[in-house]
Amino acid sequence: MPAEDVHPVAPQCGDCPIRHRAVCARCEADELDLLEESKYYRSFEAGQTVIWSGDRMDFVASVVSGIATLTQTLEDGRTQMVGLLLPSDFVGRPGRETAAYNVTATTDIVMCCFRKKPFEEIMLRTPHIAQRLLEMTLDELDAAREWMLLLGRKTAREKIASLLAIVARRDAAIHLRYPEGTMTFDLPLTREAMADYLGLTLETVSRQISALKRDGVIELEGKRHVTVPDFDRLMSEAGDDSDGGFLP
């Protein structure tokens, strides 16, 4: 099997699983037809690099399924995750030639791509796309700023608790539940990826997860399957207000 597959079957936009949340969410049928013409699917295997920072990038894309990360690095190799791409999230910037971040598939991933030029032209003619993209970008900016508070001011324990709370909430949202009481979910990230997300070393991540387990804040089954007996307790460990914002 090839590591990167350029032409998996691309379904009709009408049948697309991310149709109602992606950059095309507000498009009318005729607007979808325009997009349909210049779209193509690409898939990547877990661990593969989708694009390197600085490389020429002549497409933009929506994540259809799977998870990818955006990371930045310093010369000496220190790396910081700066974004997490989930299904329906958008990659790339209209009007920019080169990629600003490394994009890496952490699971097998399928992306719905549009060549940049045609996409930019379509965007000029269909305000619905630009409107939705603005909305998504503003949401990302809010998320980035929440993350900055975490990186700059939270302790290692609070960082871990915050990440667990984010994943728990997102999982609840997917299953249309309200985040409270006992919650169970799988961590979609390795310890190393968690460390890159949180600005910690992987050893510290491991230690703090052990500590939260020892203190009864979480229970573990294997390395990845987490049970949170009391979501409010987790939230207070995260240092946030219990009324904290939602990331649906």
Place this chain on the structure above:
Amino acid sequence: MPAEDVHPVAPQCGDCPIRHRAVCARCEADELDLLEESKYYRSFEAGQTVIWSGDRMDFVASVVSGIATLTQTLEDGRTQMVGLLLPSDFVGRPGRETAAYNVTATTDIVMCCFRKKPFEEIMLRTPHIAQRLLEMTLDELDAAREWMLLLGRKTAREKIASLLAIVARRDAAIHLRYPEGTMTFDLPLTREAMADYLGLTLETVSRQISALKRDGVIELEGKRHVTVPDFDRLMSEAGDDSDGGFLP
């Protein structure tokens, strides 16, 4: 003199100093006329809070002159700056009821405000505004992600050097110079504000500035006036590539 003045003289948009960089940058004359109708100026004194996180916010605004900060805080008072508002920057989010951050004037500041409802309606009809706002938001997102790398992975010394480099570059851009060789500028922030920006304590900021001075990376005249004898040296202290991005 009142601390907050609701009706200073608002000049015609055509004479506006931030006309070519603000959210209205791409507007045609007739589009400006629309904005002109619902705009009003407000000014705040240095140190004043413009708006509290969570408060109802029924306007959006552009900074005309002065500097303000966006900050987030944890319950116990730890605070992290998440944005720095300079002239032409935009505050507020169309389609949102309440403020997501504390906005504080760090110098005397003048803002060009629009009531939210009318602004949203104008935005629907004039794609030029939405286009420009998207562009500005994408720029802010890039800046936030650069900042995340700093917060998560840089040492205290690198953080200080990075901040000095940012201010130096911005100052150079204002004076239409290329950032290189010897540069001189004023710090627009107190040590405490720098600490909130960098995710450090003010004592650490003070110590690292002293260290950079001792090592000849910078020279100080008073507390705020900085000379950088060798910009490349400063850049390498910041841990970035010397080709680092611009924040004009």
Place this chain on the structure above:
DNA sequence: CGTTCTCTTGAAATCACTCAATTTATGTGG
């Protein structure tokens, strides 16, 4: 069954923080 990758745990070192005292700059009222 060995190899590899992920994760955990321990011990020592380091970086930044906390607490505390002092200096410098700025402003105010007598």
Place this chain on the structure above:
DNA sequence: CCACATAAATTGAGTGATTTCAAGAGAACG
């Protein structure tokens, strides 16, 4: 103009959280 108060910044000593370096356990895979 001086004395005093206040705010901003510096510096020192000690502590503590996180990293670094190192070793080993557990799971996955050919």
